[in-house]
Amino acid sequence: MTRRVRLALFGVSAGGLTALMLWAVSGLPAFGDYHHRYGILLNKVAVSERHATNVVTAIVFDYRGFDTLGEEFILFASVMGVALLLRDVREDAERPRDATHSDVLGLVGIGLAAALLVLGLYVVAHGPITPGGGFQGGIVLASAFVIVYLAGEYRAYRRLTPHPALDLVEGTGAGGYAVIGIASMLLGSAFLHNFGPFGMPGTLASAGSIALLNIAVALEVSAAFVLLFTEFLEELMDTRLETG
Amino acid sequence: MIPLQAMAIALAALFAPLVVLTRDLVRLTMAASLYAFSLVVLFVILQAPDVALSELVVGAVAFPIVIVVAIVMQRG
Numbered sequence: 001m002t003r004r005v006r007l008a009l010f011g012v013s014a015g016g017l018t019a020l021m022l023w024a025v026s027g028l029p030a031f032g033d034y035h036h037r038y039g040i041l042l043n044k045v046a047v048s049e050r051h052a053t054n055v056v057t058a059i060v061f062d063y064r065g066f067d068t069l070g071e072e073f074i075l076f077a078s079v080m081g082v083a084l085l086l087r088d089v090r091e092d093a094e095r096p097r098d099a100t101h102s103d104v105l106g107l108v109g110i111g112l113a114a115a116l117l118v119l120g121l122y123v124v125a126h127g128p129i130t131p132g133g134g135f136q137g138g139i140v141l142a143s144a145f146v147i148v149y150l151a152g153e154y155r156a157y158r159r160l161t162p163h164p165a166l167d168l169v170e171g172t173g174a175g176g177y178a179v180i181g182i183a184s185m186l187l188g189s190a191f192l193h194n195f196g197p198f199g200m201p202g203t204l205a206s207a208g209s210i211a212l213l214n215i216a217v218a219l220e221v222s223a224a225f226v227l228l229f230t231e232f233l234e235e236l237m238d239t240r241l242e243t244g
Numbered sequence: 245m246i247p248l249q250a251m252a253i254a255l256a257a258l259f260a261p262l263v264v265l266t267r268d269l270v271r272l273t274m275a276a277s278l279y280a281f282s283l284v285v286l287f288v289i290l291q292a293p294d295v296a297l298s299e300l301v302v303g304a305v306a307f308p309i310v311i312v313v314a315i316v317m318q319r320g
Binding site for chain 1: 245249293294296297298300301302305306309310313314316317
């Protein structure tokens with residue numbers, strides 16, 4: 001295909017796509033105009049029914065909890081795939097220490113890691129109350145470990161995140177979500193139905209099983225991301241060793 | 245649409261083509277991170293703090309880290 005033909009083809013399809021997009025956009029409701037009945041209903045009932053002041057968390061972990069189960073398993077399966085692909089080809093030997101080391105970097109890194117750890121736990125624990133939750137908090141927790149590595153402490157990072165512990169935490173998070181769902185069935189309601197106790201709205205011990213599911217997701221997400229990073233990192237170390 | 249919202253949308257519209265047009269991989273990662281950050285601002289202004297937090301941790305932090313590690317791996 002010559003350049004001219006390609007350009008002509010691009011011109012026709014881009015023009016057509018633009019026209020279709022403009023047509024679609026012209027049919028959209030006005031900006032900020034919201035008439036979705038389900039959303040308006042949930043906004044009204046979430047606090048009184050589930051005692052969760054963050055309606056988004058109430059939707060993600062309760063009214064639409066089953067979707068989140070699927071999302072969690074997608075993450076679990078993809079990270080497991082990465083681990084299977086990368087871990088298979090290398091032996092589990094202790095890697096050499098990084099050549100560079102800086103005390104200042106180490107100090108700043110440890111300070112940052114501690115702050116991130118507290119922030120992550122805060123975001124996870126306050127999931128049902130304020131914006132945030134297991135997913136966001138889990139990544140913040142994982143980045144605390146990544147900071148330890150970035151501060152030049154590869155050995156400390158590996159000691160903090162041994163493979164068996166990571167696998168265990170990730171599996172517990174993913175499995176825990178399903179177990180909480182089954183617990184509601186044992187208590188006589190539908191799968192993942194919130195079984196309480198609901199507590200005072202706006203306090204840490206509120207929203208019933210939403211808080212528990214939140215913690216399960218935080219475990220899964222933080223371990224999954226650390227695992228992903230570790231696998232990539234070890235692959236990198238191997239490449240360095242081979243090339244000298 | 246208030247001016248602040250229009251500005252946030254314009255900012256995102258500015259960074260999005262930057263990601264597409266950048267060729268150098270390291271710069272591309274930074275551009276992608278910046279674009280994600282502009283989306284974070286947009287989500288906050290549109291009063292979606294939960295989505296903003298997700299975008300912040302995934303788009304502006306986690307995704308660039310994975311890409312940077314991949315780039316380092318590629319270079320050996």
